[in-house]
Amino acid sequence: MSTIDTHNAGQHAHHEGSYLTPHGGALATIWNWATTIDHKKIGVMYLFAIMFMFFLGGVAALGVRAELWEPTRVVTQVVEGETVTSYTGQVLVNLAPIVPGVESEGGVSAGMNIYNRAFSLHGIIMTFMVIVPSVPASLGNFFLPLMLGAKDVAFPRLNLMSWYIYVFGSIFAVAAVVMGGVDTGWTFYTPYSTMTDADHLRVVFVILAAFILGFSSILTGLNFIVTVHKLRAPGMGWFDMPLFVWAMYATAIIQVLATPVIGITLLLLIFERVFHVGIFDPRMGGDPVLYQHFFWFYSHPVVYVMIIPAFGIINEIIPVHARKKLFGYRAMAFATLGIAAVSFLVWGHHMFTASGELAAMIFSALTFLVAIPTAIKVFNWVATLYKGSIAFNTPMLYALSFLFMFTIGGLTGLPLATLATDLHLHDSYFVVAHFHYVMMGGTIIAFVGGIHHWWPKMFGKLYNERWAIFGCVLVFIGFNLTFFTQFILGTRGMPRRYASYPDEFQFLHQLSTIGSWILGIGFVVHLGVFVHSLVAGRKAPENPWGGLSLEWETESPPIEHNFHHEPIVKHGPYDFDTVQPPHTDPAEFPMPEPLRAGERTH
Amino acid sequence: MTSIDTGGKPPQNNPQSPALSTEPRWKRQPFANHWRSHAEDFDACKIGMWLFLTTEVLLFAGIFVAYAVFRMWYPEAFANGSHHLDVHWGALNTVILLISSFTVAASIRNAQLNQQGLLKINLSITLFCALLFMIIKFTFEYAPKWAEGKRPGVWFSYPFAADPNEHIWWSLYYSATGIHALHVLIGAAVLFVILLKSFKGWYGPKHYTGIEVAGLYWHLVDVIWIFLFPLLYLIH
Numbered sequence: 001m002s003t004i005d006t007h008n009a010g011q012h013a014h015h016e017g018s019y020l021t022p023h024g025g026a027l028a029t030i031w032n033w034a035t036t037i038d039h040k041k042i043g044v045m046y047l048f049a050i051m052f053m054f055f056l057g058g059v060a061a062l063g064v065r066a067e068l069w070e071p072t073r074v075v076t077q078v079v080e081g082e083t084v085t086s087y088t089g090q091v092l093v094n095l096a097p098i099v100p101g102v103e104s105e106g107g108v109s110a111g112m113n114i115y116n117r118a119f120s121l122h123g124i125i126m127t128f129m130v131i132v133p134s135v136p137a138s139l140g141n142f143f144l145p146l147m148l149g150a151k152d153v154a155f156p157r158l159n160l161m162s163w164y165i166y167v168f169g170s171i172f173a174v175a176a177v178v179m180g181g182v183d184t185g186w187t188f189y190t191p192y193s194t195m196t197d198a199d200h201l202r203v204v205f206v207i208l209a210a211f212i213l214g215f216s217s218i219l220t221g222l223n224f225i226v227t228v229h230k231l232r233a234p235g236m237g238w239f240d241m242p243l244f245v246w247a248m249y250a251t252a253i254i255q256v257l258a259t260p261v262i263g264i265t266l267l268l269l270i271f272e273r274v275f276h277v278g279i280f281d282p283r284m285g286g287d288p289v290l291y292q293h294f295f296w297f298y299s300h301p302v303v304y305v306m307i308i309p310a311f312g313i314i315n316e317i318i319p320v321h322a323r324k325k326l327f328g329y330r331a332m333a334f335a336t337l338g339i340a341a342v343s344f345l346v347w348g349h350h351m352f353t354a355s356g357e358l359a360a361m362i363f364s365a366l367t368f369l370v371a372i373p374t375a376i377k378v379f380n381w382v383a384t385l386y387k388g389s390i391a392f393n394t395p396m397l398y399a400l401s402f403l404f405m406f407t408i409g410g411l412t413g414l415p416l417a418t419l420a421t422d423l424h425l426h427d428s429y430f431v432v433a434h435f436h437y438v439m440m441g442g443t444i445i446a447f448v449g450g451i452h453h454w455w456p457k458m459f460g461k462l463y464n465e466r467w468a469i470f471g472c473v474l475v476f477i478g479f480n481l482t483f484f485t486q487f488i489l490g491t492r493g494m495p496r497r498y499a500s501y502p503d504e505f506q507f508l509h510q511l512s513t514i515g516s517w518i519l520g521i522g523f524v525v526h527l528g529v530f531v532h533s534l535v536a537g538r539k540a541p542e543n544p545w546g547g548l549s550l551e552w553e554t555e556s557p558p559i560e561h562n563f564h565h566e567p568i569v570k571h572g573p574y575d576f577d578t579v580q581p582p583h584t585d586p587a588e589f590p591m592p593e594p595l596r597a598g599e600r601t602h
Numbered sequence: 603m604t605s606i607d608t609g610g611k612p613p614q615n616n617p618q619s620p621a622l623s624t625e626p627r628w629k630r631q632p633f634a635n636h637w638r639s640h641a642e643d644f645d646a647c648k649i650g651m652w653l654f655l656t657t658e659v660l661l662f663a664g665i666f667v668a669y670a671v672f673r674m675w676y677p678e679a680f681a682n683g684s685h686h687l688d689v690h691w692g693a694l695n696t697v698i699l700l701i702s703s704f705t706v707a708a709s710i711r712n713a714q715l716n717q718q719g720l721l722k723i724n725l726s727i728t729l730f731c732a733l734l735f736m737i738i739k740f741t742f743e744y745a746p747k748w749a750e751g752k753r754p755g756v757w758f759s760y761p762f763a764a765d766p767n768e769h770i771w772w773s774l775y776y777s778a779t780g781i782h783a784l785h786v787l788i789g790a791a792v793l794f795v796i797l798l799k800s801f802k803g804w805y806g807p808k809h810y811t812g813i814e815v816a817g818l819y820w821h822l823v824d825v826i827w828i829f830l831f832p833l834l835y836l837i838h
Binding site: 145150151152154155156158218222223225226229230231256257258259260261263264265267268271272275276277278279281284285286287290294561 | 656
């Protein structure tokens with residue numbers, strides 16, 4: 001173990017170096033990372049793998065938006081007595097030479113085939129390979145043990161294994177893409193997934209990928225639950241844990257309970273596709289709606305696997321950057337668990353038009369329950385900001401963007417949960433806009449905010465605040481331009497998953513496409529900021545934001561075993577009114593003035 | 603929880619150099635250095651295994667739900683299909699799995715009491731039961747049925763089916779018992795590794811985590827069968 005120590009000598013008795021210290025030459029370092037059981041390295045490897053998949057999914061999304069720049073028109077001409085059909089306004093058709101198996105057939109042109117594959121690819125990658133693992137696997141892996149004051153997660157080798165499973169699963173998905181892609185949509189609904197393209201194995205590959213990724217998700221969740229139960233630092237009771245840890249815990253419970261169901265579903269789907277067992281095939285007495293029930297019994301709870309970690313990040317960012325005790329800690333913790341509990345009871349709202357009236361009514365009523373704990377959270381965040389000392393830096397701006405967009409996303413869920421309005425809105429762009437506001441405006445925005453919040457701790461380097469804010473503003477504008485237009489398109493009747501549309505929708509579609517470009521540029525700016533920080537960033541102090549949770553007590557970047565001494569917890573994670581943050585200058589992070597007689601904080 | 607300031611070093615009671623000692627393996631087996639004691643390591647592994655068993659139960663829950671739905675849709679097909687199963691082989695396999703569950707539980711006790719000989723015998727009996735189960739399953743259950751055309755989905759070619767939807771029954775029968783058989787194989791593979799390690803003296807009174815969690819898994823495999831057996835063989 002390296003004992004090199006070049007900074008802050010004298011403050012601590014140093015025994016070991018940062019976890020990023022290279023071990024020997026380049027090959028030895030690579031081998032060290034590939035076989036590491038250090039949760040921090042695994043978290044960083046997850047972070048880069050997820051960023052790469054985000055890039056792939058993002059390129060597919062840009063392709064989808066590019067195709068929608070113009071509506072596809074079918075032009076039929078009679079040339080020398082023969083009818084010739086041609087298409088105008090297609091963009092993705094230019095990719096036809098490099099995409100195998102997309103000949104036009106049965107009224108569907110090659111361009112439309114590619115469009116179907118592009119949006120399926122986007123959905124599958126973004127859901128299974130980006131958003132589901134995003135926060136828990138990367139930031140969660142890195143910070144859960146640090147926040148608990150532990151040396152590692154409960155099962156470090158299992159943790160490494162789950163990373164390899166993730167990569168293995170992703171390779172299957174990417175292989176399917178390279179071989180020509182699939183057009184099943186990310187939900188693999190039967191009969192699309194069992195009957196289309198019977199001549200190739202790509203659909204099986206993608207389903208297998210989702211199945212394998214499920215294992216990675218289960219193992220991470222299992223690891224986190226045991227970690228939270230068994231590895232809290234001395235003095236840390238359940239209600240002394242940072243809310244990010246609560247969020248990871250609730251997420252892990254859902255992962256462990258819901259993911260096996262998608263496992264068996266996808267297994268049966270593979271049986272169905274490969275062996276034609278008939279369980280989901282109505283021609284053989286099977287039931288495609290059963291597949292939908294199975295699928296959503298997992299995939300609805302998993303929506304909360306995607307969003308609850310985002311709540312956790314916002315719970316950390318807002319109190320730290322507003323220098324204010326979090327409002328309603330226990331309400332937050334119970335709301336998190338409440339959402340996790342309700343999440344298992346609402347899968348039917350994805351199938352209102354495919355299920356019976358009574359079932360639809362019950363599911364509709366249950367769905368409204370979700371609004372209660374989420375509203376508690378939003379109110380608590382706003383109450384935390386009230387009279388706070390708000391720093392308008394990148395993490396905080398992302399947290400504010402999150403509040404704005406998640407609220408829009410949440411509120412537009414209500415008309416979709418209402419049966420009467422849902423009949424008109426289902427499968428329209430309104431749904432697309434709604435879940436992008438929650439999944440991207442919620443999860444991805446919080447994720448990027450969280451990366452900025454913890455970047456100095458993870459890599460020991462500060463990033464360029466000005467450029468990061470510029471990127472944040474671009475993402476905010478681009479996102480809203482892309483997806484708010486889609487709410488309007490949806491209410492006017494634009495159905496999802498079509499390459500073509502009536503001419504009067506073109507203006508809004510073009511606005512949306514321009515928004516997608518701004519969004520893309522915003523992320524490129526962030527990438528530049530990250531690369532610049534790694535290469536030339538200033539050294540980060542231990543506690544740049546004045547945080548109180550345990551990860552700010554160790555060095556930046558943390559040492560290999562996280563802490564020099566096992567921390568003993570003496571204050572809560574949000575006690576900004578009574579505790580001077582560790583490693584900070586009181587002049588820079590002053591304590592609030594004592595209250596005068598008769599005054600109250602809230 | 604105790605608050606021991608270990609100064610970043612593992613506590614003293616953690617044996618760190620197993621290679622230098624001549625004691626049996628289980629006495630010098632260290633615990634991972636993010637734990638404070640053997641007991642914590644053991645507890646965590648047990649919680650982890652229980653959580654994993656939860657996921658297994660939920661995996662089979664999908665099969666059970668499919669069974670319930672299709673049974674409700676096609677009660678005739680299910681009743682007919684069930685008559686084609688031989689309850690004797692099913693019952694024999696149930697008994698075999700129950701015996702194996704007993705022997706695996708006994709082997710954990712053997713480890714706790716340091717009865718190294720009995721430990722290996724009990725583990726071997728468990729593995730033998732697993733083998734017997736698979737042999738019965740394939741030679742006396744799957745093979746004859748497959749030969750008669752009682753196959754899943756489009757493969758179904760049994761000419762005397764009384765109900766047009768009987769292939770759905772067979773699809774579920776093969777899916778459920780097939781996935782269960784896969785679990786038997788996985789459990790047996792794990793127990794085989796445990797048996798090999800037990801020859802090297804890995805398990806004893808202080809250290810029997812591996813055998814305990816593998817035993818838990820084996821019990822689950824057994825419990826799933828306890829549910830599959832009546833659903834498939836006994837209810838007509």
